[in-house]
Amino acid sequence: MELTIRRALATDALFLTSISFGAKRYWNYPEEYFEVWHDELTITEDYIEQNIVYVAQKKDTIIGYFSIVEVNQEHWNGEVFISRGYWLDHIYIRPAYIRSGIGTELMEYAQEYCRENGIEKLYIFSDPFANGFYEKLGATYIKESPSSIENRTVSLYEYRIPEKSKEQIEEEELLQKIQEEAERLRQEAEEAEEAERLRQEAEEAERLRQEAEEAERLRQEAEEAERLRQEAEEAERLRQEAEEAERLRQEAEEAERLRQEAEEAERLRQEAEEAERLRQEAEEAERLRQEAEEAERLRQEAEEAERLRQEAEEAERLRQEAEEAERLRQEAERLRQEAEEAERLRQEAEEAERLRQEAEETERLIQEAEKAREILQEEDAKQKRKSIFGIPIEKIKHRPIKLEHESLEQKISELDQEFEDDFEDIEEVAEEATLYEIDESEEYDEDHEEYSDNEDDEDYSDDEDDEDYSDYEDDEEYAEDELIEDDREIQIPKLQLDEAEIAALIRPVKDDASEEEKILENIRTASTEIEVHIKTEKEKMLAGELYIAWGDEFANDKRRARRLLREFNNTDVEDKKATIKILKELFGSTGEYIHIEPNFRCDYGYNIHIGDNFYAGYECVILDSCQVKIGDNCILSPQVGIYTSAYPLNPEKRSIGYEYAKPITIGNNVWIGGGSIINPGVTIGDNVVVVPGSVVLADVPDNVLIGGNPAKVIKEIETEK
The missing domain is CATH 2.160.10.10 (Hexapeptide repeat proteins)
Structure with missing residues (x-):
């Protein structure tokens, strides 16, 4: 396939760098050398634009390149002296094409470039594996020079550019051979003429010597002379034909040369037309690229506008949610204040109750406790609940509970000093039933799992619970002063809810609800701990x-x-x-x-x-x-x-x-x-x-x-x- 050599483009930088590293690795150098050579072997776009760089390619594949760098001033680069002039900086071939003559063709092209631009010689720092290549081309060894690799040297060569190209030298040698052959033929013709002249003189002398001989011999000699004359004329004709053949050969060579020049001119014209076509296609491609970039920019702007609109809608939604959260916080604060007021009223009621007679107080509290127990039993039958606050219903029995007009909370009073410690936890939960606070920081305590365990415990199965509940109604020997046997901590289940579900759960109790409905609503609210999940940045x-x-x-x-x-x-x-x-x-x-x-x-x-x-x-x-x-x-x-x-x-x-x-x-x-x-x-x-x-x-x-x-x-x- 025909090899094409052209000027390197800035976009070829990455391919040339790959060829540089690949050619070096062909000689199995250690990897640590490549860390030192990294900058030397990396070809940048600026390097291509500032120096003389040509690439060799087959079809569309770059298989090698050379670069020439002009040094305008002598200087020292570390321990290496760099002379003023032109340096052959790089010449590398893809490993698959090494030893296939590509390097020689690149050097011949470099020679032609130097002759056309008046460059008389090149300096070369040669890798040890390339010394034979440069010496074969006629480069002159100067000295060894320190390398960028420690304890290693490279050879410095001077390569004088021949005045004539290889083709010109071959053409001159061929012309000289043709001239020598023509001279040889001319000398042979002169020798033939000289021989003819000497022969004629000998015949003339023989004729004079034999003039006296018989007429027959003279006639024969005359006939012989005629024959020889005809042969001489034939020899002269052949000589003229040889000269004519030589002239025709030279004309044929001249015609062949002119034909080749015409073909070369036609090839250059076609290449120029192809280059013009490629330039026009490149301009058209650039125009289409710019139009595509403009279309992409408009599309991105439209997407950005849509995204900003969505962000604005999201911001409005978050603002509304924040306002709703603030409203809920204010509602919780109001309920907390009401709970504090209820607590104050409860304390006043307790102070008044202590002044009453213990018998009347006990009787009234027992009646109110019986009423609360009946309400809980009705609610439990509807929802099939097994427990309140994690405590089985059958173990609540006759607990003294006091309802304070519209305070929306259960008041638990003391029957005597013996019951005070047992009811402390229930009283705290009842007070919390009026609050609607959302605690996002509190986490579930894994060490207390009694709530979930109660649901699986065979002692609290639905069948047994219903049976115990009915037994409780029929039990005539039930003691009013029986103590609570289960002293476990009351656990509140933890739910993962979104904001809509929170709004549904946190709702105020209707003002016109009965005391029983208020108690049950507060119990349901207090039995659930709500947790709102906020995404982390990750x-x-x-x-x-x-x-x-x-x-x-x-x-x-x-x-x-x-x-x-x-x-x-x-x-x-x-x-x-x-x-x-x-x-x-x-x-x-x-x-x-x-x-x-x-x-x-x-x-x-x-x-x-x-x-x-x-x-x-x-x-x-x-x-x-x-x-x-x-x-x-x-x-x-x-x-x-x-x-x-x-x-x-x-x-x-x-x-x-x-x-x-x-x-x-x-x-x-x-x-x-x-x-x-x-x-x-x-x-x-x-x-x-x-x-x-x-x-x-x-x-x-x-x-x-x-x-x-x-x-x-x-x-x-x-x-x-």
């Missing part, structure tokens, strides 16, 4: 909502990730067991056979999930504030960026510190080219190839080749079934 981050990445939780997670990354990047890549152990601890999940080159970077690690047969090149970055899922058989070339994190377009929110994250999903059999960027929320299908340097902003279907900024589908990929 939960918001994982849910794709706006969050602020402050606090110990974020700091600890990032500190863990950095520690593991530092261990991984400083571990020998050949120590597979150690690197795999670190990656499994760092990532959320991993498949089999994964390999990641240093230096790898990520935010947290635990949001990254990788399938089987995964490879990532040098300097890859995954910002995993949200989930990143990568399928099986995937390849990330060097410097690929996968970013789930983003910031709001609104500058005020950014200044506050808000950010958000969207998950990224990459399918199976995906190859992402070097330097490409995958943006938040993107899903890439199976069997996708991303051209190096692409910026992927939208979802990608299966079986396609994409590229560009923003990335677009270039063509579909046919897969074998």
Whole structure:
């Protein structure tokens, strides 16, 4: 296939860097050398634009390049003296094409460039493996010079550019051979003429000597002379034909040369037309890209406007919820004050009761307790409740309870000093029945599980409870002064409710309700502890909502990730067991056979999930504030960026510190080219190839080749079934 040599473009920088590292690795240098050579072997866009860089390619594949650097002033670079002039800085070939003549063709092109631009010589720092190549081309060895690798030297060569190209030298040699051959033929013709002249003189002498001989001999000699004359004329004719043939040959060569020049001119004209067509296509592609960017910008602005509208609606909803919460807080405060007033009235009533006669007080309290017991029994029969406040009904029996007009609470008085300690817990719960406070900070005490245990205890099964309840009604020997046998702590169940359910539960008791209804309503309210769950910043981050990445939780997670990354990047890549152990601890999940080159970077690690047969090149970055899922058989070339994190377009929110994250999903059999960027929320299908340097902003279907900024589908990929 024909080899094409052209001027390098700035976009070729990544390919040239890859060729530099690949060519060096062909000679099996230690990996620590490449850390020293990293800057020397990295080709940047500025380097291409500021220096003479040409690439050799077959079809669309770059297989080698050379670069010439002009040094305008002599100077010392460390221990190395750099002379003023032109230096052959790089000449590298892809390993697959080494020893195939590509290097020689690049050097011949470099010679032609130097002749056209008046460059007489090149200085070369030669790698030991390349010394023979330069010496074969005619370079002159000067001396050994210190290398950037400690205790290692490189050879300095001076290469004088020949005045003529190889083709010109071959053409001159061919012309000289033709001239020598023509001269040889001319000398042979002169020798033939001289021989003819000598022969004629000999015949003339013989004729004069034999003039006296018979007439017959003269006639024969005359005939012989005629024959010889005819032969001489034939020889002359042949000589003229030879000269004519030589002239025709020269004319044919001249015609062939003119034909080749015409073909070359036609080829150059076609290349110029092709270049013009490509330029026009590039301009059209640039125009379409700008239009696509404008359309994308308008789409993003529309999405941002819609998002701001939704945020405004969310803010209005939160404001209304805050007002409702404030109203509920005020209602709870009012009820608390009423409870304090009720407590004051209860204390006054107790003081008055102590002045009454003990017999009358006891009789009245027994009647009120009997009334409360009957109310509880009716409610228990309807709802099939087994206990009140975790205490079985049959064990409540005759408890003295006092109802204080409209105070909405149960008053528990003392029958005597013996009952005082037993009723203390029930009295506190009854007082709390009038309060509607929401305590978000209090957590459930796992050490007290009597409430849930009572439901499973066979002693409190529904059948036995109903039986005990009926026995209690018929028991004529029931003692009014029987003590409570169960002295366990009263536990309140804990519910997880949203705000709508809280509003439904926290409701005031109707003013026109009877005392019995008020008591039961307060009992139901007091028996449930309500807990409102507020999302943490980390939960918001994982849910794709706006969050602020402050606090110990974020700091600890990032500190863990950095520690593991530092261990991984400083571990020998050949120590597979150690690197795999670190990656499994760092990532959320991993498949089999994964390999990641240093230096790898990520935010947290635990949001990254990788399938089987995964490879990532040098300097890859995954910002995993949200989930990143990568399928099986995937390849990330060097410097690929996968970013789930983003910031709001609104500058005020950014200044506050808000950010958000969207998950990224990459399918199976995906190859992402070097330097490409995958943006938040993107899903890439199976069997996708991303051209190096692409910026992927939208979802990608299966079986396609994409590229560009923003990335677009270039063509579909046919897969074998």
